[in-house]
Amino acid sequence: MSTTIQNKNPIIEIKDLQKSYGDNHVLDGFHMVLYEGENLVIMGKSGSGKSVMIKCLIGLEEHDSGSIVVMGKEISELDHEELDELRTEVGFLFQGSALYDSMTVRENLEFPLRRHKKKFGKIKDTTPLVMEALENVGLAHTLNLMPEELSGGMKRRIALARTLILQPKIILYDEPTTGLDPITAKEILLLMMSIQKKYNTSAIIITHDVDCARMISNRMILLVDGINYIEGSFEELSISTDPKVQAFFK
Numbered sequence: 001m002s003t004t005i006q007n008k009n010p011i012i013e014i015k016d017l018q019k020s021y022g023d024n025h026v027l028d029g030f031h032m033v034l035y036e037g038e039n040l041v042i043m044g045k046s047g048s049g050k051s052v053m054i055k056c057l058i059g060l061e062e063h064d065s066g067s068i069v070v071m072g073k074e075i076s077e078l079d080h081e082e083l084d085e086l087r088t089e090v091g092f093l094f095q096g097s098a099l100y101d102s103m104t105v106r107e108n109l110e111f112p113l114r115r116h117k118k119k120f121g122k123i124k125d126t127t128p129l130v131m132e133a134l135e136n137v138g139l140a141h142t143l144n145l146m147p148e149e150l151s152g153g154m155k156r157r158i159a160l161a162r163t164l165i166l167q168p169k170i171i172l173y174d175e176p177t178t179g180l181d182p183i184t185a186k187e188i189l190l191l192m193m194s195i196q197k198k199y200n201t202s203a204i205i206i207t208h209d210v211d212c213a214r215m216i217s218n219r220m221i222l223l224v225d226g227i228n229y230i231e232g233s234f235e236e237l238s239i240s241t242d243p244k245v246q247a248f249f250k
């Protein structure tokens with residue numbers, strides 16, 4: 001992909017982000033801007049703080065210092081209710097699919113609608129929203145199935161549908177292709193790209209998967225020791241002779 005975004009309106013801005021657990025300084029000055037409609041890939045070796053950064057971004061972890069502005073709002077200034085409201089605009093797809101095993105596909109998709117009643121008001125019939133989300137991932141026929149009846153790739157798509165049902169402006173993907181065979185991984189990536197095109201969502205994608213980064217990124221950041229090490233397009237980073245950068249393209 002690696003086309004640069006023309007319309008540069010920042011939708012997320014992170015400045016000098018610091019987060020430690022005791023003596024473990026996980027994030028140490030991390031900064032980034034995500035623009036509207038952009039797919040930004042964050043790479044970094046295991047334990048480099050990618051997931052901690054995402055958790056700080058949606059207020060699941062409190063950062064020690066620095067600023068995180070999402071859609072014009074400083075995260076640390078929001079109360080519980082405001083944070084909850086903002087989370088309807090920021091969907092996240094965590095590693096693994098995390099569907100509720102005891103609920104049908106339909107009930108899994110209805111769950112966020114019940115939790116975030118404010119966004120859509122009182123919905124009498126959830127069917128149109130559930131069906132639209134399922135159609136977006138090509139799985140309308142699974143409405144009444146249980147998660148155990150789905151393949152790994154289907155579960156990932158249903159999890160994506162559950163994220164989409166709240167119509168977020170930003171989607172955070174944590175290892176979206178991990179554990180999938182190359183063909184299913186490619187299907188998920190194509191789906192992510194079609195959703196981005198249809199709804200003009202912006203996305204941060206954490207991945208170790210070079211094919212994923214090649215296909216989906218407009219821009220990439222490599223995170224080393226809690227701070228940005230290098231930033232650029234896939235093409236720029238993939239030809240870097242720096243061993244720390246090269247390590248990700250082997």
Ligand SMILES: Nc1ncnc2c1ncn2[C@@H]1O[C@H](COP(=O)(O)OP(=O)(O)OP(=O)(O)O)[C@@H](O)[C@H]1O
Binds near residue numbers: 047048049050
């Ligand atoms: N709740 C926590 N308490 C203490 N330390 C934590 C906590 N959460 C994360 N860490 C530490 O923060 C560091 C970064 O973890 P993080 O999960 O962000 O890594 P990552 O880059 O996402 O790794 P991976 O690619 O393996 O998922 C690790 O050293 C981890 O042990």
